[in-house]
Amino acid sequence: MKTEEGRAILSSQNGAIKVDDALLQLGKKAFYDETFGNEVFITDIVGAFDGPITLANVKKAIEELKGEGTDNLLVELDKTVTIGGHTFKKGSKVETGLDVAKDTNEVMGMPIKYSSGKVRAGITCLACHATVDRTTKKIIEGAPNSNLNAGLFIAFASNSAAYFTHTDIMSLQKYIKDLGRTVETTDGKKEPLPDIQALEEAVDRNALLWPRGNFDSTIDMASNPSQIPPSFTQGNFPYGWSGHAMAGPFKGLSTFNNNVHAQNSDSLTQSEVSRELFGIDKEVYIGTILQNAADPKFRYTPDKGKKPSAFFAAVDPTPGTPGVNQVILPSSFPKATLVAPDGLIVSSPGSKVNEQNNAMSAWQNTLIPPNPPIASDAAVIKTGREVFRKAQCIACHSGDYLTNNLIVSSGRIKTDPSRALALKKTEKIWGEATIYSPDTPVPVLRGAKILKVPTEHLDPEQIKLGFAHGDSKGGYKTPALNGLYWTAPYLHDGGVAIGPDEKKQLGTAGTLMKGIQPDPYNSLKGLVDKNLREKNVTANRSAGLEQVHVQGIGHEYWVDSSTGFTKQQQDALIKYLLSINH
Incomplete structure (x- = not known):
């Protein structure tokens, strides 16, 4: 009887996910190839x-490599454009940060x-x-693409305004010029759409400020791009810089992958909740995103004689769900x-609910950073480990993966607080965590089994910090210190960045x-030396990066002369940190 009960508990009907070679292979394939449309x-x-x-x-640039590979594809521009006061000339080559592996x-x-x-x-x-190793040009799975120029790609897009909620467009009212270009709202009123060119220019100008290797992964109408995180995920929960992905399969990793x-x-x-999250009616929201769509098939104009939602429904490749990506509606x-x-939960037709996210989570948890290509002296590493303890780094970075797996309030850690507040408005639409059983086929049919996701083990205060709910100002999770050689720059905003010349190459700027x-x-x-950090922060601010909340401030735990440590001890600590690889 006990065996039968155990099997029932571990069945997919009750939420169990079998981790085997087939799941790991699916995870790698999804990680490499799945776009969800x-x-x-x-x-x-x-x-x-x-x-x-x-x-x-892009194809031409790849051909010019002749199989050599690169971690920063140089692409020739097809036309001349002026964005944010910068002119990019036709025929010039820009650094995209796109990677092409050797051969x-x-x-x-x-x-x-x-x-x-x-x-x-x-x-x-x-x-x-x-990313691609700069020396071997081979793929390093799990290492962040630290020079991906996502902001440039958005700014160069013909309809970058579709990403307006990721930038500092705090209100569309500022961009309304023609009160006659109106749409009928969900409550039958008339509201104007923003001016296409004015909104486009504002988004372009802001996106160009995003540092390479950063992306704004929250749609809170504030520009707070954060560093692309690594996928060396084993033991590094909760996930996301704010730690909001803390529930569900694989300790929240599937929730993070889903985002x-x-x-x-x-x-x-997010069109169905645009009123609650952005204060924008659904029709205005959809109309704004589609009014300058690249393909005329998706381009909305008020003279269509339809509400934006009705127009979109007629061209939507995934009818019945918001957006064009392959998603399912949880209960x-x-x-x-x-x-x-x-x-929402992304899941492709023909798969099982959340299957690809779960598979990627299982596979990511197998990734181990490569050994850093630097010499290490055992005695120096031992000294560095001792300094790590003496400096009390172990107070937060403890355990097998050197993390206490907790979210620390932004007021305590003192890094830029903007990103920690990004999910605050979700409190307006908060609901019980449920999901269909993992054996549910996609598309989901009526009557599919619904499971309540266990959350009782989670600390309510940690939940408040992860989402900045209630009176919380939010926080940032204590990251694991695994593969640090491959994950520079540092802090959630990637703001602690110093080049080979520490006197001249300061900050992200x-x-x-x-x-x-x-x-x-x-x-x-720069992370542990107070004097060097001050120079780093000054360089970032002088470049105007405060506008996008990239400063490199906070985490003021110094290991230098100000706290009684010698240069030799500081050197040993850094070399120890770079050696951590498991």
């Missing part, structure tokens, strides 16, 4: 390749698809959460929950924004 939003709506960067020129002829994580007589490109997890395609690669997915929809903060990769050793020194 986002090529429609990226190509047909955003127009990522209708501006000065074209797919033809391949395609961009990592950017599959090209052909359908309905059109070429489209989408993105997969590989584009951001893997990319349930929200970040398709702004339309809690449109509520935000601990297991679906976006309100003096490194990534100039095409210089942060040096792991010097950047870690």
Whole structure:
């Protein structure tokens, strides 16, 4: 009887997920290849390749490599554009940060698809959460793409305004010029759409400020791009810089993986809650995103004689769900929950509910950072470990993965607080965390089994911090210290970045924004050395990066002369930190 009860508890009907070779193989394939259909939003709506960067020129740039590979594809511009006071001339080459592995002829994580007589490109997890080793040009799975120029791609898109909620467009009212260009709202009133050009220019100008290797993964109408996190995920829960992904399969990792395609690669997915989250009526929200769509099929104009939602429903490739990506509506929809903060779950037709997210989670947990290509002296490493304890780093960075797995309030850690507040408005649409059993086929049929996601073990105060609910100002999770050599720059905003020349290459402004990769050793020194950090912060502020909340402030735990440590002890600590690899 006990055996039968055990089997019942571990059945997929009760939420258990079998981790075997088949799941791991599916996880790697999904990580490399799965777009969940986002090529429609990226190509047909955003127009990522209708501006000065074209797919033809991307292909040309790859061919010019002749199989050598690169971690920073140089692409020739197809036209001259002026954005935010900067002129980019036709024929010049820009650093995209796109990776091409040696002996391949395609961009990592950017599959090209052909359908309905059109070429489209989408993105997969590989584009951001893997990179090419600058020496060997081989793929390092799990390492963040620290120079991906996502802001440039958005700014160059023909309809970058589709990403307006990721930038500092605090209100659309500022961009309304023609009161006659109106749509009928959900309550039967008339509201004008913002001016296409004015909104586009504002989004472009802001996106150009995003540092390379950063992306704004929250749609809170505030520009707070954070560093692309690594996918060395084992033991690094809760997930997300604010730690909001704390519930559901794989200690919240599937919830975190879900965010990319349930929200970040398709702004339309949040149309049903746009009033609550942004103070924008659904019709105005959809109309704003589609009014300058790259493909005329998706382009909305008020003279269509339809509400934006009705127009979109007629061209939606995934009818019955918001947006164009492949998602399912959990029973809690449109509520935000601990297991679906976006309100949706990405799952492709023919798969099982959440199957691809779960598979990617299982596979990511197997990733181990490569050994750093630096010499290590056992005696120095031992001294560094002792300094780590003496300096009380162990107070937060403890356990097997050097994390206490807790969220620390932004007031205590004192890093830029903007990102910690990004999910605050989800409190308005908060619901109980439920999900269909993992053996449920997609599309989901009526009567599918619904499971309550266990959350009783979670500390309510940690939940408040992760989402900035109630009187909380939010916080940031204590990250594991695994593979630090591969994850420079540091802090959630990537603001602690120092190049090989620590006197001249200071801050994000003096490194990534100039095409210089942060040096792991010097950047870690900037994290623990008070004098060097002050110079780092000054450099960021002098470049105006406060506008996008990239400063490199906070985490003021110094290991230098101000706290009684010698240069030799500081050096040993840094070398110990760079050696951590498990």
